[in-house]
Amino acid sequence: MPGVERRYGLSIARMSKKTTLVEKPMKRIKLERRHFLSATAAASATIAAPSIIRPARAAGGEVNIWTYTNFVPDAFKEQFEAETGIKVNIRLVDDQGKQFSLLAAEAPNPTVDIITVAGHRFLQFIDSDLLAPLDTARITNWGNINPVFSESDWATINGDKWGAPILSGAEIFAYNTDIVSEEEARTWSTLFSDSHAGQTAYIIQDMMSIIMLYLGYDGNMVEYIGNEEKAASIVAEARDFLIENKPKVRKYYDSGAEVQQMFVNQDIVCGHAWNGPIAKLIADGFPVAMSIPDEGSYGFVYTLNVANNAPNADNAYTFLNALLASSEIGAEMSRASGYVSTYKDAQQHLSELEIRSASFPDDQLEHLQFFRAEANEMKYGLVDPAVEQIKAA
Numbered sequence: 001m002p003g004v005e006r007r008y009g010l011s012i013a014r015m016s017k018k019t020t021l022v023e024k025p026m027k028r029i030k031l032e033r034r035h036f037l038s039a040t041a042a043a044s045a046t047i048a049a050p051s052i053i054r055p056a057r058a059a060g061g062e063v064n065i066w067t068y069t070n071f072v073p074d075a076f077k078e079q080f081e082a083e084t085g086i087k088v089n090i091r092l093v094d095d096q097g098k099q100f101s102l103l104a105a106e107a108p109n110p111t112v113d114i115i116t117v118a119g120h121r122f123l124q125f126i127d128s129d130l131l132a133p134l135d136t137a138r139i140t141n142w143g144n145i146n147p148v149f150s151e152s153d154w155a156t157i158n159g160d161k162w163g164a165p166i167l168s169g170a171e172i173f174a175y176n177t178d179i180v181s182e183e184e185a186r187t188w189s190t191l192f193s194d195s196h197a198g199q200t201a202y203i204i205q206d207m208m209s210i211i212m213l214y215l216g217y218d219g220n221m222v223e224y225i226g227n228e229e230k231a232a233s234i235v236a237e238a239r240d241f242l243i244e245n246k247p248k249v250r251k252y253y254d255s256g257a258e259v260q261q262m263f264v265n266q267d268i269v270c271g272h273a274w275n276g277p278i279a280k281l282i283a284d285g286f287p288v289a290m291s292i293p294d295e296g297s298y299g300f301v302y303t304l305n306v307a308n309n310a311p312n313a314d315n316a317y318t319f320l321n322a323l324l325a326s327s328e329i330g331a332e333m334s335r336a337s338g339y340v341s342t343y344k345d346a347q348q349h350l351s352e353l354e355i356r357s358a359s360f361p362d363d364q365l366e367h368l369q370f371f372r373a374e375a376n377e378m379k380y381g382l383v384d385p386a387v388e389q390i391k392a393a
Contacts, residue, residue: 060086064312068116071166072088076323103115103130107128117302119371122373134164136161138321145342153370164323167339168302168340172297174272191272197247200249205387217234219298219369224375224378225375228378236386263281282356283353306320330346332349340359346359
């Protein structure tokens with residue numbers, strides 16, 4: 001996943017869609033009826049008596065959603081339709097750029113109510129007036145989201161929230177648990193230690209942001225907007241660090257399949273990776289684990305957003321509130337999609353293996369920062385040449 005859609009062209013979902021964690025039938029999500037209907041009632045004035053089924057059915061209508069495969073669990077969809085009378089129409093998407101183009105073509109009167117946007121893509125959609133600010137007061141279950149995801153700096157733009165975080169991916173430290181200790185996995189320094197020299201690998205383009213963070217700088221470079229001289233010096237420092245440590249890396253790789261194969265072949269014992277490919281190795285029983293080091297790392301968050309001028313906005317809020325009603329729903333979404341759940345307590349509903357492959361301890365999540373796009377033009381104008389210089393050194 002090199003570059004993380006840095007210029008809005010590469011699908012962020014492309015790799016992870018090939019690395020689903022656990023392939024098994026989805027179980028029925030059991031939500032106590034009164035709790036479920038009470039949760040949805042607050043978002044729709046038409047639900048007058050949430051304790052019985054008939055008024056809920058009176059809501060009726062439909063909600064149209066563009067999202068990725070397995071992001072809306074089948075069991076939840078069926079139960080939501082049965083208990084609210086709202087028909088859920090899902091159109092699968094596989095690329096953020098295509099989704100943007102389709103929504104822009106329909107503006108200002110879209111056919112969709114809810115779309116799925118990665119948080120660092122918000123600006124593109126917001127600047128084109130394609131999203132409506134999210135009215136979190138209509139989502140009484142907003143508090144069920146881990147604030148690491150819902151209250152981070154990326155989540156608020158121009159004073160407004162723009163999406164409900166549902167799933168996340170991250171750049172992680174991956175390591176062979178037979179060789180590398182948990183303590184070593186708590187720092188990026190291990191990648192550059194003499195003890196594992198020649199047994200490490202990373203995506204060099206993505207590693208530049210990590211190294212800037214490791215050196216104490218803003219890897220998003222938002223802090224340096226308007227000060228390109230400072231930005232250039234930071235990129236140069238990160239470049240020189242990686243050049244100095246180049247003799248210790250076995251390979252700069254490009255794809256998730258490559259890093260998986262290097263771990264299986266024992267060509268490497270640790271490296272930088274996206275969580276999706278490593279989660280697949282964990283699920284397959286390989287002795288590998290992942291961590292978010294103490295110096296921090298970067299991730300992205302998939303959010304559900306209400307389209308500007310959504311034709312069924314009330315039903316959209318009813319759906320969002322219901323989807324956030326239970327940590328069990330979050331666990332099911334994580335299990336089916338292979339991404340990390342943003343819900344509080346979702347891991348309580350995951351197996352031990354699923355926890356290892358699809359969640360992180362709270363103390364590690366606190367070190368996770370999120371990609372932002374405001375400075376991308378400046379950032380990659382500096383980073384791209386630096387990467388070529390590292391390769392050529």
